[in-house]
Amino acid sequence: MEKEIRNIEEEIKSYSDSSKGGIEKFRINFVSKKSVINKVFENFKNLSVEDKKKFGGPINHIKTLAKKKLIELSSIKEQAGEKKDLDFDYSLPPQDDTLGSKHPLRIVRNKIIKIFRDIGFSIEDGPEIEKDWYNFTALNFPENHPAREMQDTFFISKNPDVVLRTHTSNVQIRLMEKEKPPLRVVIPGRVYRNETVSAKSHCFFHQVEGLYVDKGVSFKDLKDTLYYFAREMFGDKTEVRFRPSYFPFTEPSAEMDIKWKNGWLEILGSGLVDPNVLENCNIDSKEYSGFAFGMGIERLSMLKYGITDMRGLFDLNLKWLDHYGFSPLDLKTRSEI
Numbered sequence: 309m310e311k312e313i314r315n316i317e318e319e320i321k322s323y324s325d326s327s328k329g330g331i332e333k334f335r336i337n338f339v340s341k342k343s344v345i346n347k348v349f350e351n352f353k354n355l356s357v358e359d360k361k362k363f364g365g366p367i368n369h370i371k372t373l374a375k376k377k378l379i380e381l382s383s384i385k386e387q388a389g390e391k392k393d394l395d396f397d398y399s400l401p402p403q404d405d406t407l408g409s410k411h412p413l414r415i416v417r418n419k420i421i422k423i424f425r426d427i428g429f430s431i432e433d434g435p436e437i438e439k440d441w442y443n444f445t446a447l448n449f450p451e452n453h454p455a456r457e458m459q460d461t462f463f464i465s466k467n468p469d470v471v472l473r474t475h476t477s478n479v480q481i482r483l484m485e486k487e488k489p490p491l492r493v494v495i496p497g498r499v500y501r502n503e504t505v506s507a508k509s510h511c512f513f514h515q516v517e518g519l520y521v522d523k524g525v526s527f528k529d530l531k532d533t534l535y536y537f538a539r540e541m542f543g544d545k546t547e548v549r550f551r552p553s554y555f556p557f558t559e560p561s562a563e564m565d566i567k568w569k570n571g572w573l574e575i576l577g578s579g580l581v582d583p584n585v586l587e588n589c590n591i592d593s594k595e596y597s598g599f600a601f602g603m604g605i606e607r608l609s610m611l612k613y614g615i616t617d618m619r620g621l622f623d624l625n626l627k628w629l630d631h632y633g634f635s636p637l638d639l640k641t642r643s644e645i
Contacts, residue, residue: 309348309351309352309355309359309363310363310366312348313348313363313366313367313370316338316344316345316348316370317369317370317373319338320338320370320373320374320377321373321377323377323381325381326381326382326384330381331378331381331382334374334377334378334381335378338374338377338378339374339375339378343374345367345370345371345374348367348370349367352364352367411621412609412612412613412615412621413514413605413606413609413621415609416605416608416609416612417496417514417516417605419541420494420496420516420537420541420603420605420608421494421496421516423536423537423540423541424494424518424537425494427533427536428492429492429493429494429518429520430492430493430494431493431494431495431496432479432483432493432494432495433479433495433496433497434476434478434479434482434495434497435473435478436472436473436497436498436499436500437464437470437471437472437473438470438471438472438473438478439468439469439470440456440468440469440470440471441481442478442481442482443471443473443474443475443477443478444456444469445588446481446585446588446589447477447478447480447481447556447557447585448556448557448582448584448585448588449556449557450556453556455474456469459502460474460501460502461474461500461501461502462500462501462502462511472499472500473497473499473500474499474500474501475499475515475517475602476495476496476497476499476515476516476517476602477517477557477600477602479495479497479517480493480495480517480519480600481585481588481589483519484519484521484585484586484589484591485589485590488591489521489522489523489591489596489598490520490521490522490523491519491520491521491522491598492519492520492521492522493518493519494516494517494518494519495515495516495517495518495519496514496515496516496605497514497515498512498513498514499512499513499514499515500512501513505619506618506619507616507617507618507619508618509618510606510618510619510622513604513605513606513618514604514605514606515602515603515604515605516602516603516605517600517601517602517603518533518600518601518602519581519598519599519600520533520598520599520600521581521586521591521596521597521598522596522597522598523595523596523597524597525580525596525597525598525599526580526597527560527580527599529599530578530579530580530599530601531550533599533601534548534564534576534578534601535548538564538566538575541608541612542566542611542612546566546567547566547567548564548565548566548567549564549565549567549572550562550563550564550565550578551563551564551565551574553577553579555577555579556582557579557581557582557585557600558578558579558580558581558582558599558600559579559580559582559583560579560580561577561578561579562577562578562579563576563577563578564576564577564578564601568611573611575603575607575608575611576601576602576603577601577602577603578599578600578601578602579599579600579601580597580598580599580600581597581598581599581600586598606618606621609621
């Protein structure tokens with residue numbers, strides 16, 4: 309046993325591997341329950357009283373020596389790591405200096421909201437999964453309207469009909485049911501249509517709708533509000549025109565175009581809130597009137613930044629964003645809107 313103890317002591321003293329694996333190997337061989345020192349202790353139990361007196365001290369010595377060596381090896385490893393850190397130049401720029409930036413849809417959405425908030429409109433939100441009443445019936449959609457068909461709308465269930473909302477007008481109904489006029493709100497949000505994904509259309513996109521209900525609201529109020537919006541959005545010299553149109557929930561209805569390059573481009577739909585819609589929400593249409601409008605954020609973004617393919621807005625492609633001037637470091641471009 310004396311020779312065995314001496315050999316273990318020499319192994320402990322000569323051990324020098326301070327790597328992570330080396331330290332773990334030392335722990336298993338000399339400190340753990342399965343170590344060679346523990347095996348010596350097992351044999352020690354069978355010794356005579358005289359031998360126990362002779363070898364008890366040396367065995368305790370190598371046990372203490374192993375624990376100290378383990379601490380020493382760990383300390384060497386930590387010091388090596390600290391030295392490595394000290395050798396690193398923290399003044400160097402990071403390898404990847406790409407910064408985050410706002411998406412064009414978010415920039416345009418925020419701009420639209422700010423324009424209307426500056427003239428007294430508040431912001432409302434509502435559910436994307438909606439009942440038929442709020443998405444169609446209360447908005448004066450007839451029973452045979454194409455939008456009620458599955459080829460145009462995503463249905464969650466039938467009878468009762470629950471759909472992915474096709475516009476944010478559902479929030480207008482919910483608001484008019486809940487609160488009394490005057491109401492002046494804009495409603496941004498995601499909407500869904502069963503359309504083929506292409507350069508000019510998508511199965512989901514984003515809208516901002518507006519609603520103003522009060523006593524004596526006229527078509528002139530609508531036009532003045534939208535004239536203001538167009539010039540704030542596209543510049544003071546923007547030319548605007550209104551064309552007659554049809555929407556189930558407004559009467560009269562109109563689409564608004566802006567002069568763009570060599571022609572006219574439609575940017576939103578609008579009209580006076582149909583009296584039936586007001587009555588559906590328990591608002592007296594003889595006492596109150598209102599106007600509503602709605603626009604697609606994708607369409608305005610494409611016009612604003614010359615984007616030709618709508619699909620790029622949803623591809624999460626950083627090169628695409630950079631191509632259209634949304635480089636994180638291009639602060640001038642980002643501040644233009």
